[in-house]
Amino acid sequence: MDKGSFYLTTPIYYVNDIPHIGHAYTTIACDVMSRYKRMKGFDVRFLTGTDEHGQKIQSAAEAKGMTPQELVDKIHVNFKELWKALDISNDDFIRTTEPRHVRAVQAMFERLIEQGDIYKGTYEGWYCVPCETYVPESSMGENRTCPDCGRPLITMKEESYFFRASKYVPQLIEHYEKHLSGVMPPVRYNEIMSFLKSGVHDQSVSRTTLKWGIPVPGDEKHVVYVWFDALINYATAVGYLDDPAMFARYWPAVRHMVGKDIIRFHCVIWPLMLIALGINVPVSVIAHGWWTVDGEKMSKSKGNVVDPFKMARVYGADAFRYFLMREVPFGNDGDFSELALVGRVNSDLANDLGNLLNRSIQMIVSYADGVVPSAQPSGDATDSDVRSLGASTLKAVDSAMETFSYDEALKHIWTFIRRGNKYIDETSPWKVHEAGNAGRLKEILLTLHDTLRLSAMLVAPYIPSSAEKMWAQLGLPGSPMAALLDDFAWGAGAGAKVKRGALLFPRIDVEKWKEEKAKEKAMNAASVSDAPASLPSAPSDHEPQIGIDDFAKVEMRVALVTKVEEVPKSKKLYKLDIDLGYEKRVICAGVKQFVKPEELLGHRVIVVTNLKPAVLGGVESNGMILAASVKTPGSEQVALIAPASDIPLGSRVH
Numbered sequence: 001m002d003k004g005s006f007y008l009t010t011p012i013y014y015v016n017d018i019p020h021i022g023h024a025y026t027t028i029a030c031d032v033m034s035r036y037k038r039m040k041g042f043d044v045r046f047l048t049g050t051d052e053h054g055q056k057i058q059s060a061a062e063a064k065g066m067t068p069q070e071l072v073d074k075i076h077v078n079f080k081e082l083w084k085a086l087d088i089s090n091d092d093f094i095r096t097t098e099p100r101h102v103r104a105v106q107a108m109f110e111r112l113i114e115q116g117d118i119y120k121g122t123y124e125g126w127y128c129v130p131c132e133t134y135v136p137e138s139s140m141g142e143n144r145t146c147p148d149c150g151r152p153l154i155t156m157k158e159e160s161y162f163f164r165a166s167k168y169v170p171q172l173i174e175h176y177e178k179h180l181s182g183v184m185p186p187v188r189y190n191e192i193m194s195f196l197k198s199g200v201h202d203q204s205v206s207r208t209t210l211k212w213g214i215p216v217p218g219d220e221k222h223v224v225y226v227w228f229d230a231l232i233n234y235a236t237a238v239g240y241l242d243d244p245a246m247f248a249r250y251w252p253a254v255r256h257m258v259g260k261d262i263i264r265f266h267c268v269i270w271p272l273m274l275i276a277l278g279i280n281v282p283v284s285v286i287a288h289g290w291w292t293v294d295g296e297k298m299s300k301s302k303g304n305v306v307d308p309f310k311m312a313r314v315y316g317a318d319a320f321r322y323f324l325m326r327e328v329p330f331g332n333d334g335d336f337s338e339l340a341l342v343g344r345v346n347s348d349l350a351n352d353l354g355n356l357l358n359r360s361i362q363m364i365v366s367y368a369d370g371v372v373p374s375a376q377p378s379g380d381a382t383d384s385d386v387r388s389l390g391a392s393t394l395k396a397v398d399s400a401m402e403t404f405s406y407d408e409a410l411k412h413i414w415t416f417i418r419r420g421n422k423y424i425d426e427t428s429p430w431k432v433h434e435a436g437n438a439g440r441l442k443e444i445l446l447t448l449h450d451t452l453r454l455s456a457m458l459v460a461p462y463i464p465s466s467a468e469k470m471w472a473q474l475g476l477p478g479s480p481m482a483a484l485l486d487d488f489a490w491g492a493g494a495g496a497k498v499k500r501g502a503l504l505f506p507r508i509d510v511e512k513w514k515e516e517k518a519k520e521k522a523m524n525a526a527s528v529s530d531a532p533a534s535l536p537s538a539p540s541d542h543e544p545q546i547g548i549d550d551f552a553k554v555e556m557r558v559a560l561v562t563k564v565e566e567v568p569k570s571k572k573l574y575k576l577d578i579d580l581g582y583e584k585r586v587i588c589a590g591v592k593q594f595v596k597p598e599e600l601l602g603h604r605v606i607v608v609t610n611l612k613p614a615v616l617g618g619v620e621s622n623g624m625i626l627a628a629s630v631k632t633p634g635s636e637q638v639a640l641i642a643p644a645s646d647i648p649l650g651s652r653v654h
């Protein structure tokens with residue numbers, strides 16, 4: 001059944017930083033919605049990508065001693081890897097440095113110049129360099145600081161191209177007056193309407209102060225302002241310039257999901273650009289709230305940035321996805337706590353869903369040789385109740401999803417799952433079996449299988465890989481994602497051969513978990529205060545791929561450890577004298593807690609020899625020994641790396 005198109009986008013993420021929970025949240029929310037709409041029969045297009053131009057990127061590249069192009073080529077891969085780890089089903093991934101996008105931006109810019117909606121002028125104002133935004137006097141923070149990041153503003157004057165935004169404001173107000181869901185939720189709609197009514201100035205859309213951007217066509221001393229460039233990605237990716245048929249198919253159905261901090265760009269500037277170009281305004285912009293962590297704002301300096309890779313590795317992508325979608329009403333701010341996540345795994349996923357599956361499969365195996373019986377509904381009131389709750393759940397979930405109320409949808413789904421567990425208690429199939437009531441037993445087993453089949457379909461957008469596992473255990477062919485929710489029919493699973501499988505979500509022992517967390521915290525505190533930054537710390541498992549040339553830059557050689565001394569005042573460091581055959585050196589190694597001096601003394605090790613010297617614990621270290629390490633909650637293991645057979649000192653490792 002073709003329900004029409006549904007085009008959904010995430011913001012494109014800046015590649016000056018590693019991905020964190022905020023990025024994961026938006027992308028998971030879009031993924032859940034895309035999967036859901038596919039299961040409702042929509043022609044879905046789901047886009048994500050990376051924002052690769054502008055001052056932030058140029059500065060980050062400078063700080064790392066790279067060119068901006070090198071930086072974006074390296075960092076954007078982290079996002080692609082994260083989306084794999086989190087089971088994200090995007091149809092496309094756009095990078096703003098791609099030629100398809102550069103051409104689209106230049107074409108739009110040129111068209112707006114031609115029609116007089118972009119003109120040249122001079123801009124003077126208070127400017128926030130990290131946010132790349134001019135800040136009006138009225139919204140400055142104390143002592144002329146940026147209202148968003150709190151950093152000091154500078155005065156700036158430059159020749160600039162301006163977009164005649166003011167001209168189209170009345171049209172946009174009129175549009176929103178007719179389309180109340182143009183901005184969601186209502187609190188953001190109101191915010192945008194009052195902003196629009198307070199007046200919008202023409203917008204500066206070019207910069208002469210930086211190089212890393214898309215050149216303004218015909219005036220190459222200017223580059224296009226990063227936000228003007230970035231917003232256009234949504235149109236580029238569905239063929240604005242190159243594929244009119246695709247554009248006609250998806251654009252009218254476009255919805256943007258964004259964090260509440262970037263709604264003015266999406267609900268004011270972007271629609272004004274679109275109106276000027278004669279293109280439809282998005283159906284809606286859906287704004288979500290912000291995550292704090294254990295009650296505090298997330299920041300690198302506090303060391304509380306939640307690493308989504310780690311969450312997926314430790315708890316599984318599904319548990320993490322479920323938690324983020326269930327924990328806060330969409331649109332509100334939320335607080336991330338691992339303990340709350342563990343609680344949800346145990347109660348909702350292991351207890352409610354996992355138990356229903358296990359108990360039901362077990363009974364189908366015991367009482368029907370694993371084959372789901374067919375049965376005619378006898379009109380039993382308990383069965384009818386389950387069926388009618390199933391039908392009303394499908395409707396309730398659909399209306400919750402219309403307003404992006406993920407937590408509401410999940411509450412409805414779990415009411416149904418819990419009803420399934422209650423149904424087992426009410427019908428007591430073991431008693432029906434003992435009483436030899438074969439007809440009723442068949443009906444109960446079929447109802448249980450139906451309940452699980454529908455549950456697997458309903459949870460599939462949220463926890464796709466667990467839904468697949470459920471589907472396989474239920475003995476159903478294909479995948480729950482390929483099933484259409486509107487086609488769900490009671491009794492259709494009769495004849496399936498169920499297969500007992502591993503627990504979907506093993507329970508986490510909370511007491512043990514707390515002990516391990518406490519140990520991990522203590523160890524981290526020790527290593528933060530003690531660890532020299534240039535020693536090998538546990539690398540991310542998700543470093544992007546590098547070319548052989550990058551690898552060749554690291555010079556590693558075989559060395560002999562000739563002396564081992566402790567570095568006073570350091571819990572971690574040894575001072576080692578090493579012999580490279582052609583030269584002797586002193587290096588520091590942060591392995592004291594894991595390796596005894598005799599395991600080093602007289603042994604051959606591998607040393608990185610072209611690392612810049614660093615002073616560690618008061619000792620100048622001229623290289624780094626290689627060791628493998630793994631951290632699990634509560635423990636860390638370290639093993640030195642050595643050549644497998646004797647080889648002359650100084651031999652190079654390739």
Ligand code: MSP
Nearest residue numbers: 011012013014022023051230231258259260290291
């Ligand atoms: N590049 C721009 C978007 C351009 S879209 C045309 C940008 N990038 S960003 O990487 O800084 O942020 C991307 C998204 O992450 C934003 O929607 C922002 O709201 C979201 N989040 C960043 N930190 C967040 C939390 N702590 N919690 C939830 N979302 C947050 O802005």
